[in-house]
Amino acid sequence: MAPMPQAVLEAAAVAKRYGGIAALEDGALSLGRGEVHVLLGSNGSGKSTLCKIIAGAVRPDAGRLRFGERRGFFSDPAAAQAAGIATVYQETGLAPTLSVADNVLLGQEPVGRLGRIRRDRMGARLARIYERVGGLAEGIDPRALVMDLGIDRRQIVEIMKALSHDPEVIIFDESTSSLDRRQVEAFFGLVGGLRDAGASIVFISHRMEEIFAIGDRVSVMRNGSTVAVRDVAATSREELIELMIGGAVGGQPDRPPGRDRGDVLLRVAGLDAGKARGAVLDLHRGEILGLGGLHGQGQSDLLLGIYGGLKRTAGEVAAGEAAVPPGRPDAALTSGIVYVSGDRGRAGALTGRPILENLVIGMLSKERPSLVDLAGMRGRVRPIIERMQLRFGALSDAIETLSGGNQQKVVIGRGLATGPRILLLDDPTKGVDVEAKRDLFGLLRELCDEGLGVILYSSETGELIENADRVLVFNSGRIVGEILHGKLSEYSLNAAALRTEGADA
């Protein structure tokens, strides 16, 4: 893999750790002038971290960067932008109360006398950007407020904002994940045009079709390292998937086959919530039901819709015989359902509060005692702490003194302490170290043997293969396939997840 002689940007040996977890160990990227370079890798392989470091948004622990004649990393996003590197992130960095036009040209408004914005010149610049973006920006009113736009159009506005700086290098971080097929085609047209105009493009995608549609070269990342670079014309899907998952395409690891299906614990009929559309599923006693597919295809919304954390727009949910009312997490908890998010910071940890309080808050909601016997509670959470192998100083320490993995154990322990019959896990091991993951899934298996039913969404395919009894694969909010135990493999899951054709007819 000789670096291209006229590489415009080169990053090598880039490393970044968050706490004890290595997000990036040996990241590398050699971006040729005027090429579309795809970064491929499973969720958590380090693609986004590498891009953020190149764009100056994250400070690396080690490594080298060269951009043109300039050496060294950028100190902040503005510096990278000024040098000619623009990044389009997934999460939007837009001001919701401003119009599309104001967002696109924010910070570079043409100014006339008295510091007033020259509307005419602004319109002209905007028209140029609209022209450049072409069909992709179709139907987006420059006067519309960003908060009135759907997520797809916000993404397009982000793209326009990045292009407004006339960048030399553009990084698209999964920019197509929220776009529909027509928009994706327009986007490819735009990328092709940019390349022909001499820009160099880094493109992160999980969709195999897209790689072959517009990629020139592809760098494959695995576990925080860049492991291979290939010419797109000289590779195949199979080779890329093998590179992504490392070595040969293996089958399911050796473990007992899915147990006999017990009674139905949870029945979901035609559920619409957020992105999830028309979900139908049964969860059986003792089963771990996996949800697979690309990240953000409606899996989380389905779980939240069942639990009541998200508005249910259609459909019924029943736990055993009893209907689960919509929009009432407290009622779901009472009927034996527990939801645990992997997004600890936003949806899990009660920051600033002691570990003990974090553990018992669910029990309190379910049992509703007026007075709290903390000593008794301490005794009751003890077995859970032991089973989860939680490592902590004292139960009175604030939760943020724990490592990420142990914080997550606390959030899961909070749910388990309520004695649930149904556990909804929403990517529960995000940012959790290997050891904690092993502890967690060991415990889950034991609990399932005792009669618990689990729905597990994981952005890591490996986790589903190792732990799920069957997997429902999601695409664009719908369940598009079911892979049964015995058929579960990196290959079958990746292939199903990357399949966009016929998914949403």
Next chain:
Amino acid sequence: MPEAAQERARPGAWVRDSPWLLAAVLLVAFAILNAAIQANFFTPFSLALNVTTVLPLMLIAVGQTYVVLGGSIDLSLGAIVSLVNVVAVEIITALGTGPGAIGAGLVAGLATGLACGMLNGLIVSLFRLPPIVTTFATGVIFGGLALIVLPQAGGSLPPAYYLVYAQGFLGLTLPIWLVVLLIGGVWLVGGTRFNRHLLAVGSNRQAAFQTGLPVRRIVFASHAAAGLLAAMAALCILGVAGAGDPLMGQAFTLGSVSAVVLGGTALAGGWGGPAGSILGACILVLINNIIFFANIDFVYQSVVQSAIILAALAAGVFASRRRR
């Protein structure tokens, strides 16, 4: 521009995109009500008097709006009014009441207000302390300073000061000209880059920072502007009162917040504008008028007025919330 961009995405969007609309409707309604119970409401004399009454609140409310748009709030504006009021009076009195003394007093007053606003901006933007408590605390300090400068209402201004203020130029009184200037100024600022960046900061501070906007400087500038506008309001109040009062500003802090909320500006920042606050200030003065002329028993005036204001505030919050 592409054809699709020529059309509004949503019919009637301008209704929802105009935060001041509710205030405008309320203003018309209250004006009609006022005219119904006060026979001479629409006479030039009465209108000019109302403009003089509303001007100080308008100025302060516009300043408060800029602060709120950027995601902050200033609870010291009333105290700044008090401090500027007494500083100007003391300086004019000390310098001997000539035109030079009046000029020096005006300059000193404006400088005092600006300095107070800059202090607020410095603490809020540089040290990132919560603005509600910070500006409340600085307000306590400014109020204390005002009491030291002039412990009791008093001091007297040369008649030239309030005669000029009340006199007309080209057929209109000075306060009317000042309102025209204020509206012109608000319009000018509304088209600037600063205004756009201020809204961006209040809307999504992180995004504004990532875009490379000087977030701290913008927040600082909004507080400084509010201090300066509060100083102007204090000088206008002197033009009517003719004497200093260290407690003069007290009611204006809450009045300005009320005017801002009434005008449809979101307290969370990033949405709204000073035009709505100008209307909001007018509404508050009209409510006062109506209560006064409605022959309501004195003891009931306060509760009726507060209830109307609370209801109007709730409506204002609703108007701005549809956008958030």
Next chain:
Amino acid sequence: MRVGAVLRDPAAATLIGCVLLLGVGEALAPGFAGFGQVVGQFGVAAILAIVAAGQGIVILAGREGIDLSVGSTMSLAALVAGNIMGGENAGLLPALVAALVVGGAVGLFNGLGATVLRIPPLVMTLGTAGVVTGLLVVLTQGRPSGAAAPALGAFVSRPMLLGLPGVLIAWALLAMLVETGLRRTRFGLNLYAVGSNDHAARLAGVRVATTRVLAYAACGALAGLAGFFLLGYTGAVFVGAGEQYILPSVIAVVLGGTSLAGGRGSYLGSAAGAVFLTILTAFLTTLSIAPAERQIIFGAILIGFMLVYSRE
């Protein structure tokens, strides 16, 4: 605990400040820290501390929680209580209940506005303060009204037990009750959870809106109680009786280390803050510092304290 750790705890720093003030005051004006003097100070502090308890609860609940109507709520509760008592001891208990109910009702109104209608608490409670003040004008016709029962006057000023007036004992009991309520009841733990991370609390089954509404109601009831005791000092009620407690109640809570962002803090901290403010006032009065200068010192201390303890 190490000295550094103690100083980093705002509540502890505030308590140390109290002791220092007493020491310096005693050195400058012998008798300042005498038993009778200090008991008197604490009696004054008790009323502020009771208001601060409610203010602290609302601030703990997060989402820019604040109650600027506590002053007028105090006055209204005192007015109702004073008229029920009419100077007779027999009316004491009904008056107390009425004060709590009136205060709680005002708080409930605030809570519903702030939570159900989602009006920013600052705006909502200011609006309520205006309406309640207007109501007071109507009810009192602008004249002092109502009369405290003699027993209430004695309760707040005469020694009752161990040389301490009843109001101090009541405050001590209340402090234990509030602190226990925060740490040992479901409502208290829910309050911390909601203030710390309301999204996570909701997903853990906590009824977030109910908890916040109850917080405002509790704040109102505590303000009502404070108004009841205030009546013991003032004898009769005038419209602005409670005004002077609004801002000090917020300062006391902040000095006590309660985060304005919600979810962190304790009642003992707020109580220490109330005592500190009261002693500081007495101290500055002893040094014959005029009210205006006192005001400046208050503001400067508040900002200085925040610079050290509440940097975001």
